[in-house]
Amino acid sequence: MGPAILVQTPRGTRDFGPQEMHRRRIVEAQLRQVFASFGFKEIQTPTFEELELFTAKSGAGIIDELYAFKDKGGRDLALRPEITAAVMRFYFTSLKMEPKPLKLYYFSNCFRYDRPQAGRYREFWQMGCELIGDPSPVGQAELIALAVQLVDAAGLKNYILRLGHLDVLRAVLDASGLSKEGRKELMRLIDKRDVKGFTAALPDAADRDRLVRLFETQDLEGLRELADGAGCDEAVESVAVLLGRLERLGVDPKRVRLDPSIARGLDYYSGVVFELDAPKLGAEKQLLGGGAYDLSDVFGEPSVASLGFALGFDRLLVALEAEGAALAEAPGPDVHVAALTEASMDAALEAAARLRRAGARVELESTARAPKKALQRASQVAAAQSLLIGDRERESGQFTLKDLSTGQQRSLTLEQLEDQWRPRVAAGSQARPPTG
C-alpha cells in the first residue's frame, strides 16, 4: 500500500449524501410519473459514445467542452454531453421499425468540461424525451404541455415557458436584407442572447429597430406585427393554434410568453422551439429547452420528424431550493428493534427479519442494550416505533411495541406485529417500479 492519499471529488462533480439522494429520488419519481402519464417510456444509452456521434451532431467545436479520450484500442470516445444524439443513434440502429409515434424518455448523467458555477456542474443530470415520428401540431402541444407539467409536478412555483418558431425568426432575418453570412452571424449572437453585439452588428437603424423587437416581442399581437410582410404567416398562425391547445391541455396561459428570439443554436432545428426559465435563478435560469428537429441527415437515413426537450435536473433542484420548497426529509425506520440481553439477541434477529419480510423498515441494534440506551438510539435514528426484546418477551412470545411520538404501548405477538405492516403492503406500498 502506498502513502496515504487525500482525494476529493474531481472539480465540478459532487457526492450526494442520504438526505440529498432522498430528495433527488422524490423529484425523480414525480417527473417519471408525468412522463408515464403522457405515455412516454424510459430508455438508457451508454455513458460514453464514439466521439464522432457528438461532433457529427454538434460540430467539431464541441470537442472543447467534451471529456474525450482514447480507449486502449485507440478508439476516440467521449462522455456524453447530452442525450439526444444517442437516442437518435439508438433509434436509427434498432428502433426504426417500431410503431410510431415513439415516445421515449431518459434520466441520465451528462458531462461537460465547463467552468463550474452555481447550478452548473461538470457531471450533471438531464431528464428529457424525444417524440419520434409524430409531426402533428397536437404532438407538439402535448410535448410542450408535458414539459410544463414536469416542473409543475415537482412543485416549482415561479417559471415561465418561452415559445418561439424558427420559421418566424428566419423569415424576419431574411427580410432584413442582410447577407447570408451576416444573417448567420446574427443567429449566433441571438443564440448567445448577446443583444448588445446583435445591435452593434446592424449598421442600418431601420433594421435595428425592427430586429431588436425579436427580443421584445412577448405576445401574439407583437408576433403578428413583427412577422408582418416577412412571409411566415402560416408559422405565426400555427403558434396561435398551439397557444389554444396548450390551454386545453391545462397549461396556465399566464405561464406562457412568446419569444421569437429563441434560436436553439443548431441547423437541424426547425419549427417550434421553447425554453422554460426559473426567473429566480438569474444567469442560470434556463431549466429546460427543446424543439422540433430532424437528425436523419447525420445518420444518412430517411427524414423523421422529431421533437424533444431536456430538463436540467440539478438546476430544477436548485430552483426548488431557491423557492424554499418543503423538501421531503428521509423517513426514519418504522421500527427500531433492540435486544435487552445477549440471550435475547436471537429473538431480536428473528423479529427484525419477520418484520422486514412483512414490509417494515427495521433498524436492528447490533449489540444488547439497556432499555434506556435502546430508546435513546431509537430516537437518534428517528424510528417511529420501538420494540425492546428481553428475556420475558423472548419466553412469553408477547412483545411490546412502543409508539415513539405518542408514547403509547401495545403488547402483541410476532404474528400480530407482522400484521401491522402486511395490510399496508396490500394497499399498494410494496416494491413498485419508478416508472408507472
Next chain:
Amino acid sequence: MGPAILVQTPRGTRDFGPQEMHRRRIVEAQLRQVFASFGFKEIQTPTFEELELFTAKSGAGIIDELYAFKDKGGRDLALRPEITAAVMRFYFTSLKMEPKPLKLYYFSNCFRYDRPQAGRYREFWQMGCELIGDPSPVGQAELIALAVQLVDAAGLKNYILRLGHLDVLRAVLDASGLSKEGRKELMRLIDKRDVKGFTAALPDAADRDRLVRLFETQDLEGLRELADGAGCDEAVESVAVLLGRLERLGVDPKRVRLDPSIARGLDYYSGVVFELDAPKLGAEKQLLGGGAYDLSDVFGEPSVASLGFALGFDRLLVALEAEGAALAEAPGPDVHVAALTEASMDAALEAAARLRRAGARVELESTARAPKKALQRASQVAAAQSLLIGDRERESGQFTLKDLSTGQQRSLTLEQLEDQWRPRVAAGSQARPPTG
C-alpha cells in the same frame, strides 16, 4: 454538417429499450425495498474520480482495466471500476462525524476495460452497500442476510451463498511452513481459483493434501478439521455463531455453504468474506462478493471497521432470465383517447389532460381518427380502455369509456372519468420514491 455517419454503441456497452428498462427498474425497485427494510440509505458519487483513488486502493495493476484519461487541466482521472473506494472517500471527507453505524447503499454504473462476454460488460451496473463503524458479529450477520434477501426479492431460485473467513485461510497457509513469498503466491492462485496452479506450487505432498482441502471444505465439521491446530479456533467458532444468526435472520441453511478458499484479493480485507453464485451461469456465475475490510490506511485516517458487498446487477438479470423468470411486461396506457373529428380535438385534449392529472396513464391520438381506426390504435398500444370523443360526446359532456378486454362500455361525465383514477391514487399509487 459532415458526411453521414453510422455509429454503434462502443464495444461492451449497451442501449436499453423500453421493455428492458422496465424490467431493470422493476428489479431495481425490489432491491431498493430490501435495502430500505434493513435501514440502508442511498448515496451517489461521481462517475469519474482521480485516478489515484483507485490505484491507492487496488494497486497500479488496476490501471490496465481502467478507462483512465487526463482532463484538459492535466489531471489524471478514471471512470470508476467499482464504488467502495469512492464511498470511503466520501466517508472520510464528509461523513465521518455522522452517528455510527452508517448504512449506505448505492446503485451505480461502473466501467472496466475488459473482454466483453455473456454477463460481462465494459459498462455495468452494481448495487451494493457499506456498513461503516459496526464491527459487531450481528452487523456481519445482518449484512449477509441482506445480500441473500436481495437475490431472494428479485425472485432468483437457484443460488448459493459461500462463506469464508480470512483468518482461517491465512492461518492454514501460515501453518503450511511455506515462505512468506510462497504464501503470497498461493493467495494469488487461490484468488484466481487456479486449483491446478495452486497444487503445482506445492511441492510437498502433505502440504498439498492439506491445502487442497481449502477448496473442498463446505461445512462446519470440515472447517474445524481443516483449521485444527492452525491457531484460528476463534475465527472458526465465529463462523459457527454466524451460521446460527443467519438462520435466525431467515436465511435458509441449504443456501449456505462454507468456502475457506475465498480470498477477495486485497490486503485490507479481513475476517468474514462471502460470495453468492448463480450456478446456472457457468464461468460467470458469481453475482455478489463482499467482506470485512478497513481502508483507513489508504486515506491516512484512524481505523474504522467496514463491511460491504457489491451485487452485479446485469448478471443478476442474466441469472433471472436463465431461470426463465416471468419478467414483467411494461404496462400499456390506462386509457387511449382519440378525437373522432377535428372539431372534437380540443375536447380530447382536455379529457386527456384531466385524466392525467387524476393519475391515469393516457395515450392521446394526435390526429382525428375514424372509430375503427382509433380502436385499432388503442389495441396496438395495449391500452386497457378506450375513450372515443366525437361531436356528440363533446356537446353532451357524456363520454363512453370502453374496457378493451371485456368490451364493456360505460357512459360517464368527465368528473366521473377522473374519479376512476383518483381513488387509486389515494390508496397509495401516487408518485413514490424508489427508496422506502
